[in-house]
Every structure is written in C-alpha cells, then in structure tokens.
Amino acid sequence: MPTNQKESLIFGFIMCFGMVAVMSAYNLLLIGDLKHLTLQNVLTEVGIGFIIALLLDLHVVGPLAKKITHRLPFDKSNKLLFVLCMSTSMILGMVFFMSIFGLVMSYLGNGLDGQGLLIVYGVIFVKNFILAFPLQLLVMGPIVRFIFKHFIQRKKCETV
Incomplete structure (x- = not known):
C-alpha cells in the first residue's frame, strides 16, 4: 500500500485507469448503442472519466x-x-460520483427517455455497483497491489 503522497498518486493513477477503462466500456455496452462504441468515443469517455475519477x-x-x-x-x-x-468505502464513493458522470454522459448521448432523474441515477448506480464491486475487489485491486508492490515499491527499495 502507498506510504507517501507520490506513491498514493501512482497507486491512484493505476487503479483509476484500470477501473475507468473497464467501467467505460461496460457503460457503453449497457446503453446498447454499439454504433457509438468507436475507438474515438471510448478514448474520449475514458479520458474524461479518468481525469474526473x-x-x-x-x-x-x-x-x-x-x-x-x-x-x-x-x-x-x-x-x-x-x-x-x-x-x-472507495467503491461506494466512486460509484456514487462516477454514476453522476454516467448520468451526464447518458443524458448528453440519449436523453433520459422521459424517465425521472433520480430513477435513472438509481439504475445507473446499481448497474455500476454490480460490476465495480467484484471488479475492484477480485480483479483490479489485487492486480494493482501486485504491480505496486513488485514494481513501484521494489524500485524504491533498490534505490535506497
């Protein structure tokens, strides 16, 4: 785990990139608009989502x-x-805020289809949580901790 501000930044950078990449693709697939699943749209959404995340x-x-x-x-x-x-705690907080991002992106892309704002947000939140929780705990968390421990902190030990 990170022990200083620089390590926290590196750890957060790696974790956010992995989570945002998977969650952005997931959300584009969920809206079912496969014609918008272009490299440019994915990179745009991942880029904006990554900075916000x-x-x-x-x-x-x-x-x-x-x-x-x-x-x-x-x-x-x-x-x-x-x-x-x-x-x-991180998953709940990030899903809460990034679901707002998803709501805005959905609204800009398709509108709300006559549904209430809170209903649409609730659906986005639940769908995001369903993937984010196991993705973070079982996949990204262990992968990022492994990378961090064996490549980032190991370099620090070797240079000291």
Whole structure:
C-alpha cells in the first residue's frame, strides 16, 4: 500500500485507469448503442472519466474513505479486513460520483427517455455497483497491489 503522497498518486493513477477503462466500456455496452462504441468515443469517455475519477480519488473519495475506515471499530492490524473496508468505502464513493458522470454522459448521448432523474441515477448506480464491486475487489485491486508492490515499491527499495 502507498506510504507517501507520490506513491498514493501512482497507486491512484493505476487503479483509476484500470477501473475507468473497464467501467467505460461496460457503460457503453449497457446503453446498447454499439454504433457509438468507436475507438474515438471510448478514448474520449475514458479520458474524461479518468481525469474526473483521479481527481475524486485523490481529493474527495480517497481521503473520506481513509477517515471512515480508520473510524470503524475493527482491528486495524488485520490487513485483509483493513483492505476490504477501505476498498468498500472507495467503491461506494466512486460509484456514487462516477454514476453522476454516467448520468451526464447518458443524458448528453440519449436523453433520459422521459424517465425521472433520480430513477435513472438509481439504475445507473446499481448497474455500476454490480460490476465495480467484484471488479475492484477480485480483479483490479489485487492486480494493482501486485504491480505496486513488485514494481513501484521494489524500485524504491533498490534505490535506497
């Protein structure tokens, strides 16, 4: 896990890129508009989504998730439980905010089809959570922690 601001930035960068890439493709597939599933549209959505996600991760959701995790009544020395609590807090926060991004992108692309704003947001939130939770806990989280531990922190140890 990151031990300083530089490591937090690198960790967040890798995590956000992976999550945004998968979630953007997922959301484009969900709206069923395959003609918009072009390289340019995917790159645009991933680029904008990545910038927003990274800013949220570093300045809003990340710090809030850390505060929440540290205030929860459990043994913080249990690394697995700590990572699960931190990841769950991050997932809930990021899905909350990135679903707003998805709502805006959906509205700009297709409109709301006469449905209420809160209903559409709720549907987007649930669909995003259904993929984001297992994706982060079972796929991206372990992959990013592996990359971080074996390539980023290892380089730091070798240069010291």
